[in-house]
Amino acid sequence: MSKCLIAPSMLAADFGNLQRDTEMVNQSEADWFHIDVMDGHFVPNISYGMPVIEAIKKHAKKPLDVHLMIEKPERYIEEFARVGADIITVHYESTVHLHRTLRQIKDAGCKAGIVLNITTPISVLEDILPECYMILLMSINPGFGGQKFEEVTYQRVSKLRKMIDDQGLDTRIEIDGGVTDQNIQKLVEAGADTFVAGSHIFKSENPIGTIQRLKALSN
Numbered sequence: 772m773s774k775c776l777i778a779p780s781m782l783a784a785d786f787g788n789l790q791r792d793t794e795m796v797n798q799s800e801a802d803w804f805h806i807d808v809m810d811g812h813f814v815p816n817i818s819y820g821m822p823v824i825e826a827i828k829k830h831a832k833k834p835l836d837v838h839l840m841i842e843k844p845e846r847y848i849e850e851f852a853r854v855g856a857d858i859i860t861v862h863y864e865s866t867v868h869l870h871r872t873l874r875q876i877k878d879a880g881c882k883a884g885i886v887l888n889i890t891t892p893i894s895v896l897e898d899i900l901p902e903c904y905m906i907l908l909m910s911i912n913p914g915f916g917g918q919k920f921e922e923v924t925y926q927r928v929s930k931l932r933k934m935i936d937d938q939g940l941d942t943r944i945e946i947d948g949g950v951t952d953q954n955i956q957k958l959v960e961a962g963a964d965t966f967v968a969g970s971h972i973f974k975s976e977n978p979i980g981t982i983q984r985l986k987a988l989s990n
């Protein structure tokens with residue numbers, strides 16, 4: 772399996788000190804910036820959009836992993852690519868012509884991935900998997916940071932790992948929501964290799980140390 776990656780979620784950063792927190796991630800062992808975009812329709816919360824992503828990009832020295840929690844994401848793909856997205860993931864539940872949306876992401880020069888809500892069956896990915904750089908499995912209901920990890924995630928990861936291996940692919944499996952040093956190893960054992968963590972990192976006393984621990988535990 773590929774090297775495990777850590778993607779701190781900037782949703783949990785201090786927006787008044789965005790440059791400081793971006794530099795912290797630059798200096799840490801983290802691999803990507805995880806950027807949560809919420810529209811108040813697909814999820815009940817509104818986070819931030821293009822200007823804030825552009826501001827992070829100005830200082831970021833690592834790729835931006837942009838997680839779109841918005842209805843009809845196909846309306847904005849080129850815009851997110853323009854402000855600096857490197858990876859764009861869209862929810863299976865948010866777009867009717869998923870295949871076309873993935874192509875659109877790739878045509879915009881980004882890596883493309885699909886996100887599944889907790890109750891969306893893994894089996895829906897069967898035919899579309901070869902088109903994906905990554906699958907993001909939600910381990911909470913999307914919309915807010917700081918929620919409790921849902922245990923059903925482990926069996927979902929195993930199912931997806933089997934599907935990826937059966938098809939001979941090297942698709943990444945990313946987990947988002949409630950990831951901590953308590954569950955990361957069990958997630959790796961189930962087959963995941965990419966981890967988003969927001970509050971666990973930013974609410975800790977030593978974020979750089981917390982990232983280092985997550986990295987060490989997963990590799």
Ligand code: DX5
Nearest residue numbers: 780913914916917949969970
């Ligand atoms: C929630 C977002 C997550 C969130 C994770 O909808 O997709 O990326 O920031 O936050 P924690 O790690 O605090 O659960």
Ligand code: ZN
Nearest residue numbers: 807838947967
């Ligand atoms: Zn996210």
